[in-house]
Amino acid sequence: MAEQSERRLFGRQRRANSETPRDAGRYVVKTNAEEDAQLRARAIVAGVTVPRFLVEAGMNANVETSTEQKQTIAELFALSRTLGTVANNVNQLARYANTEGRFPAEAESVVAEYRRLSARIDETIRKLAGA
Template identity: 40%
Template sequence: MTSEEFQKVSARAIALGLSVPRTLVEAATGVPPLTRRERDILYGELNGLKLLLGNLTNNVNQISRALNSDVQVPATQIRSVLQRAEIAARRVEDLAEEFRVR
């Protein structure tokens, strides 16, 4: 890499708030460059989804256990779990679309 190329990469890294090696890796792999703030937002959103999916799994297990023991489960509870699953799926789809490599 010439010194001019290094200066350009360094300037890009500084603008994105990334290290020079990370900037080079992202350029080589075609990963869209994200600023540190965008990465933090993405990380927070993915963590939120992980928690939501964990709660959904727990709720589905509780409903399953109740149904297998012939306990009546209110339809509103089942609908609520399904609605939260839809919300989580939509959030995943939205994130995937937002950060899709084009």
């Protein structure tokens, strides 16, 4: 008898009953045949029903969706373009310094912007890598 209740506790497919009613939202998700097969297979491997699998996956804070990845990649491209602009400014400052024999005061702000952009690029790459 203890083995049966243990199996039921850890092998349960349904979610445990909730003290508060689950009437806040009901979602209809339409999939094609291939998506349905993949969802069912992943749910079977996880030992849960498809609805429970979807809820657990959706509530997991560590899951990054492809939409979030696309946004992060778009941000990386935007940062790359901005860094190109900063690099152009650095080239202009270097040309000025070589021609005039002195370094302009504006160079400090360009270096600060370069450092800020470099930090943002590093942070974005870490987001993409999942670290």
